[in-house]
Amino acid sequence: xxxxxxxxxxxxxxxxxxxxxxxxxxxxxxxxxxxxxxxxxxxxxxxxxxxxxxxxxxxxxxxxxxxxxxxxxxxxxxxxxxxxxxxxxxxxxxxxxxxxxxxxxxxxxxxxxxxxxxxxxxxxxxxxxxxxxxxxxxxxxxxxxxxxxxxxxxxxxxxxxxxxxxxxxxxxxxxxxxxxxxxxxxxxxxxxxxxxxxxxxxxxxxxxxxxxxxxxxxxxxxxxxxxxxxxxxxxxxxxxxxxxxxxxxxxxxxxxxxxxxxxxxxxxxxxxxxxxxxxxxxxxxxxxxxxxxxx
Numbered sequence: 001x002x003x004x005x006x007x008x009x010x011x012x013x014x015x016x017x018x019x020x021x022x023x024x025x026x027x028x029x030x031x032x033x034x035x036x037x038x039x040x041x042x043x044x045x046x047x048x049x050x051x052x053x054x055x056x057x058x059x060x061x062x063x064x065x066x067x068x069x070x071x072x073x074x075x076x077x078x079x080x081x082x083x084x085x086x087x088x089x090x091x092x093x094x095x096x097x098x099x100x101x102x103x104x105x106x107x108x109x110x111x112x113x114x115x116x117x118x119x120x121x122x123x124x125x126x127x128x129x130x131x132x133x134x135x136x137x138x139x140x141x142x143x144x145x146x147x148x149x150x151x152x153x154x155x156x157x158x159x160x161x162x163x164x165x166x167x168x169x170x171x172x173x174x175x176x177x178x179x180x181x182x183x184x185x186x187x188x189x190x191x192x193x194x195x196x197x198x199x200x201x202x203x204x205x206x207x208x209x210x211x212x213x214x215x216x217x218x219x220x221x222x223x224x225x226x227x228x229x230x231x232x233x234x235x236x237x238x239x240x241x242x243x244x245x246x247x248x249x250x251x252x253x254x255x256x257x258x259x260x261x262x263x264x265x266x267x268x269x270x271x272x273x274x275x276x277x278x279x280x281x282x283x284x285x286x287x288x289x290x291x292x293x294x295x
Contacts, residue, residue: 029122030054032063036113036126038221040135049092050113050126052085062089066115072101074110098132107131107156108219130221133163137212137225139196146196146231148182150212153190154220162190163220171211172200178211202232 035051048070052063065084068091071077081093095101101109108129117123136151148170152163166186171178181200184192202208208231214223244252 029120030063031122032115032124033060034113034115034124034126036111036128038111038128038130040133040221040223042225043134045094046098046132047092047094048080048111048113049090050085050115052089052091052115052124054121062087063121064089066091066118066121069114069116071112071114072109074104077112080111104129107154128221129219131219133220133223134160135212135214135223135225137210137227139210139227139229139231141231144198146198147193148196148210148212149191149193150184150186151191152186152214162186162188164188164190166214166217168192169213169215170194170196171213173209173211196231198231198233200232201235202230204234206230206232206234208232 032052032054037049037051038046039049040046050068050070052066052068053060054063055061063085064087066089067082067084069082070080070093072080080095083091083093085091098109103109108131110127110129112125112127114125115121115123131154133152133154138149138151140147140149150168152166152168153160154163155161164186168184168186169180170182170184171180173179181197182194184194186192196210200208207228209226209228210231212225214220216222244250246252246255
């Protein structure tokens with residue numbers, strides 16, 4: 001019983017240590033990871049996004065509530081705006097007057113973002129050079145064949161030049177993510193086309209959103225275009241009140257049973273430990289009383 005009395009509190013202490021969240025040690029400064037990205041959402045909406053994170057126990061964790069400042073220009077930096085990182089460590093700014101931004105001799109904009117740091121986190125900064133492009137997506141239907149056509153050009157030395165050899169992904173949004181429906185490579189004239197599938201479900205009227213993306217390009221950043229069209233198969237998504245699924249208010253029965261078993265096992269172990277401690281204490285008192293009686 002003596003060995004068991006030592007073992008049970010040790011197990012409880014170990015469980016508390018393992019289950020406690022990991023934080024940087026006091027007095028140790030964090031060296032954060034900092035990423036700056038450019039987004040071209042439409043011809044009129046462009047913006048910058050900065051992500052501030054740090055690594056702990058091989059996990060990348062966000063740093064929320066940190067002030068990020070965004071600048072334009074290479075030699076003389078002009079403040080575009082600033083903001084605080086959200087719960088995902090992300091802060092962003094919209095380029096409201098991007099047409100007035102100065103380009104270098106090669107036609108690139110230069111952007112930078114800076115985090116000045118504080119007592120517990122080192123400061124950091126990041127810089128990117130971006131070339132603006134014209135990205136046009138058009139939809140056409142001839143003889144029931146639905147076609148997506150892309151045309152991408154950039155400006156070099158004041159002239160419009162086609163963007164060729166780049167791969168563009170085509171998506172449609174689903175419940176939890178984007179569903180890839182095709183990919184195209186821009187030809188020498190900066191254009192490409194692809195036939196859209198005719199069997200994809202849409203809403204009750206057949207509306208579906210088509211998204212084209214040129215992602216993480218070293219010169220153009222992230223470009224995205226969206227168009228909604230009645231190119232989907234009409235579907236009715238009403239769900240009966242008794243239906244159980246991950247996306248309904250009532251979870252599936254297997255999930256309830258599994259969670260109940262797991263919670264019962266966890267709290268059962270805690271209850272067993274408390275009962276064992278009580279029995280050990282009572283046995284120790286009885287043993288002490290027997291020893292005193294013998295004396």
